Amino acid sequence: MEIIVFDGVCNLCNGAVNFIIDHDPKNRFRFVALQSETGQELLNRYPSANGPVDSIVLIRNGQSFVKSDAALAIARCLSGVWPVLTIFRIIPRFLRDAVYDLIARNRYRFFGKQDACRLPTPELRARFLE
Numbered sequence: 688m689e690i691i692v693f694d695g696v697c698n699l700c701n702g703a704v705n706f707i708i709d710h711d712p713k714n715r716f717r718f719v720a721l722q723s724e725t726g727q728e729l730l731n732r733y734p735s736a737n738g739p740v741d742s743i744v745l746i747r748n749g750q751s752f753v754k755s756d757a758a759l760a761i762a763r764c765l766s767g768v769w770p771v772l773t774i775f776r777i778i779p780r781f782l783r784d785a786v787y788d789l790i791a792r793n794r795y796r797f798f799g800k801q802d803a804c805r806l807p808t809p810e811l812r813a814r815f816l817e
Contacts, residue, residue, distance in 0.1 A: 688717055690816065691761065692729055692744040695720025699790075699798040700742065708811065710765040719816040726816075742791040754791075755783035 691707065694700040704718055719726045721740065730740055733751035745757040752760050755775070762772040775783060790797075807815045 689715055689764075690717050690719060690729065690746040691757075692719055692721045692726050692740070692746065694742050694794075695722050695726075696801045697742070697794050697798065698801065699794045701801070702798070703743070707761060707765065708814065710767055710769060712766050713764075714814065715764060716761070717814055717816055723817075742794070754787045755780065758787065759783075 691704070693704055707716055707718075719729065721727070721730060721744070729746060730744065733744070733746050733749075735744065735751055735753045740753055743753070743757050745752040745760050747760070759773050759776055762769045764770075
């Protein structure tokens with residue numbers, strides 16, 4: 688099982704979760720909002736080497752992946768053409784993360800913010816951690 692910790696009040700992040708769910712036919716990913724108690728516990732247990740996290744973390748096999756590394760690792764596991772995005776790993780991480788950080792810093796301004804974390808439908812509830 689792989690866990691994606693995401694910003695539960697960010698419209699972009701919620702859209703990304705919906706996209707991942709739609710393109711994850713093997714149901715390999717579980718989701719938890721970083722604002723939740725479980726999300727905070729996971730972030731404390733798997734700290735990022737790049738400092739505090741405020742958008743997305745992938746936890747896989749006892750390791751945490753952040754920023755562009757997380758996004759590309761997730762894309763590699765999706766159905767369709769999305770695994771081809773891993774070609775961007777040839778770009779140095781500091782450049783990939785600079786673009787990621789630009790989007791992350793402005794995500795509320797560009798995509799909006801919700802007042803509360805996402806509530807999954809009953810069918811999807813098993814894919815979200817409490």
